[in-house]
Amino acid sequence: MSIRYALLGIISKKPVTGYDVVTIFKQKMIYFWSSTHSQIYKELHKMEEEDLITHQLVIQGTSPNKKVYSLTDQGKKDLIRWAIEEPLKPAKIKDEFLIKTTIFPILSEEEINQLLDEVIEREHNILAKTKEWKEHFHSQGDSDIGTILTVEYGIRYSEMYLEWCKWAKQMIQDKA
Amino acid sequence: MSIRYALLGIISKKPVTGYDVVTIFKQKMIYFWSSTHSQIYKELHKMEEEDLITHQLVIQGTSPNKKVYSLTDQGKKDLIRWAIEEPLKPAKIKDEFLIKTTIFPILSEEEINQLLDEVIEREHNILAKTKEWKEHFHSQGDSDIGTILTVEYGIRYSEMYLEWCKWAKQMIQDKA
DNA sequence: GTTTCATATGTCTAAAATGACATATGAAAT
DNA sequence: ATTTCATATGTCATTTTAGACATATGAAAC
Numbered sequence: 032m033s034i035r036y037a038l039l040g041i042i043s044k045k046p047v048t049g050y051d052v053v054t055i056f057k058q059k060m061i062y063f064w065s066s067t068h069s070q071i072y073k074e075l076h077k078m079e080e081e082d083l084i085t086h087q088l089v090i091q092g093t094s095p096n097k098k099v100y101s102l103t104d105q106g107k108k109d110l111i112r113w114a115i116e117e118p119l120k121p122a123k124i125k126d127e128f129l130i131k132t133t134i135f136p137i138l139s140e141e142e143i144n145q146l147l148d149e150v151i152e153r154e155h156n157i158l159a160k161t162k163e164w165k166e167h168f169h170s171q172g173d174s175d176i177g178t179i180l181t182v183e184y185g186i187r188y189s190e191m192y193l194e195w196c197k198w199a200k201q202m203i204q205d206k207a
Numbered sequence: 208m209s210i211r212y213a214l215l216g217i218i219s220k221k222p223v224t225g226y227d228v229v230t231i232f233k234q235k236m237i238y239f240w241s242s243t244h245s246q247i248y249k250e251l252h253k254m255e256e257e258d259l260i261t262h263q264l265v266i267q268g269t270s271p272n273k274k275v276y277s278l279t280d281q282g283k284k285d286l287i288r289w290a291i292e293e294p295l296k297p298a299k300i301k302d303e304f305l306i307k308t309t310i311f312p313i314l315s316e317e318e319i320n321q322l323l324d325e326v327i328e329r330e331h332n333i334l335a336k337t338k339e340w341k342e343h344f345h346s347q348g349d350s351d352i353g354t355i356l357t358v359e360y361g362i363r364y365s366e367m368y369l370e371w372c373k374w375a376k377q378m379i380q381d382k383a
Numbered sequence: 384g385t386t387t388c389a390t391a392t393g394t395c396t397a398a399a400a401t402g403a404c405a406t407a408t409g410a411a412a413t
Numbered sequence: 414a415t416t417t418c419a420t421a422t423g424t425c426a427t428t429t430t431a432g433a434c435a436t437a438t439g440a441a442a443c
Contacts, residue, residue: 033301033399040309050421063305065297070400072423095408095421107313114307115318119325121241122302123430125209129239129360131290133216133353137283142291149295176382177309180375184305191367199356206352209429226391246430248393271391271438299400 034074037064039102039110042084044175046101049075059164061157062185075100083109132199140207144200151196158189210250213240215278215286218260220351222277225251235340237333238361251276259285308375316383320376327372334365 037060041052052075053068078084083106086098102110128150135143165182168175213236217228228251229244254260259282262274278286304326311319341358344351 036303037306040306043310043313048421049423050419060305061297063300063302065299065301067401068422069402069424074399076423091408091420093409094419095406097421110310111313114310114314114322119307119322119329120303121237121329122300122304123241124239124298124300124302125241126239126298126300127212127296128298129236129357130213130216131295132356132360134219134286134290135353135356136351137219137287138290146290146295153295153297175312176379177311180308180311180378181305183374184308184371187367187371191363195360195363198359202356203352224391225393226389243431244392245394245432252393267390267438269439270389271436273391 034066034070035078036110036113037066038071038074038078039083039106039113042100042102043107043110044177046087046099048097048099050097058160060181062161062188063181078106082106135203140203143203147196147200151193154189154192154196158186158193161185161189210242210246211254212286212289213242214247214250214254215259215282215289218276218278219283219286220353222263222275224273224275226273234336236357238337238364239357254282258282311379316379319379323372323376323379327369330365330368330372334362334369337361337365 038052041047041055047055049068049072052071053066056064056066056071075084075086079086079100082103084100085103086100089097089099091097128146131146138146161182165186168178168182214228217223217231223231225244225248228247232240232242232247251260251262255262255276258279260276261279262276265273265275267273304322307322314322337358341362344354344358
C-alpha cells in the first residue's frame with residue numbers, strides 16, 4: 032500500500048510516464064520519498080488492472096514509444112479518500128549517516144571529518160538541485176501550492192542538515 | 208545489509224536485549240531509523256550465527272529471561288570497516304505526510320488544516336520525547352559524542368518540521 | 384479475581400523493495 | 414565506425430520489511 036498513493040499523487044498533477052516518475056522521485060522528491068524503476072513499473076501495471084489509472088500509448092519518432100498514465104475517476108476518488116480518511120502513518124526513515132554518527136566515539140577525528148565532508152557534499156548537491164527546481168517552476172509561473180510547500184520543505188530539510196553538520200564539526204573540534 | 212549495522216552500532220555502546228533495541232529505535236532513533244521487533248530478533252539470530260555478536264542469558268526473578276547481546280571482536284571490526292570503507296548510501300525516506308502535501312490543491316482548506324494539525328501534534332510528541340531524553344542523559348553525566356550529535360539532530364529535525372508546518376499554515380491562509 | 388500493562392522472545396505469511404538482467408531507439412560524441 | 418548517453422519499458426530472483434499470530438512472567442490496577 033506504500034508506493035501506490037505516491038504514484039497516484041504524482042499522476043494527479045498531470046499525465047506522466049513511468050520514466051517521468053523515476054526522475055520526479057530522484058529530482059523533486061528525494062527528501063521525502065524514494066523508489067526504483069522496477070517497483071514503479073510493477074505498481075503501475077497493478078494499478079491499471081485495478082482501474083485506478085489508464086494509459087495512452089504515444090509513438091515518438093525520436094525516442095522509444097511511451098505510456099502516458101492518467102487517473103481514472105476511481106483513482107482520483109481513492110486518492111482523496113486516502114488523504115482524508117486514512118490515519119497518518121509515521122514517517123519511515125533509514126539514514127545510514129546518522130547510524131555512522133552514533134559510532135563516532137570509536138572512530139578517529141580524521142575519519143569522522145572525512146565522513147562529515149562526504150555527507151556535506153551530498154547534501155549540498157541535493158540543495159542545489161532543489162533550488163534549481165524552485166527557480167525553474169517559479170520562472171514558469173507555476174503556483175501549485177503542493178509544489179511550493181514541498182520544495183520549501185526540501186530546502187529547509189537540506190539547510191537543517193548542513194547546519195547540523197557544521198555544528199557537529201565544531202563540536203568535534205572543541206572536544207578534541 | 209540494511210538493519211545490520213544499525214544493530215551493531217547500538218550493541219557497540221553497551222550490551223542490550225532485542226527488546227531494548229526495539230525501544231531504542233522507537234524512543235531515540237525514530238527520526239533516522241525504524242524497524243520492528245520481528246525483524247530485529249531475526250537479524251540478531253543471523254548475526255550470532257555469523258559470529259558478529261554473542262549473548263548471555265540472564266535469568267530474572269521479576270520478568271521473563273532475557274538474552275543480552277554484545278559484540279564479538281569480529282563484529283566490532285566489521286562495524287568499523289563498514290563505517291569507514293563502505294560508500295555512504297543515500298537516505299531512504301518514506302514520509303506519507305509530504306505525499307499528502309503534494310495533493311493539497313485538490314483538498315479543501317478545512318481538510319488541509321486538519322491534516323496539518325495532525326502532523327503538528329505528532330511532531331510535538333516526538334520533540335517532547337527527544338528533549339526528555341536529552342535532559343535524562345545530560346543529568347546522568349553522559350557525554351557520548353554520538354548521542355550528543357544524534358539527539359541534537361533529532362531536535363533540529365523536529366523543530367524544522369514544526370516551523371515548516373507553521374509556515375505552511377500561514378501560506379495556505381494567505382492564499383485563501 | 385480479572386484485566387491490563389511492561390517486560391521479553393519468538394514464528395510465519397505476505398507484501399514491498401532492491402538490484403541485476405534484458406532490450407530498444409536516436410542523438411551526440413569520440 | 415563505435416561508444417556513450419538520455420529516453421523508455423520491462424522481468425526476475427532475492428532480500429527486506431510489515432503485520433499478524435503466539436506465548437510467558439510478574440506487578441499493578443480495577
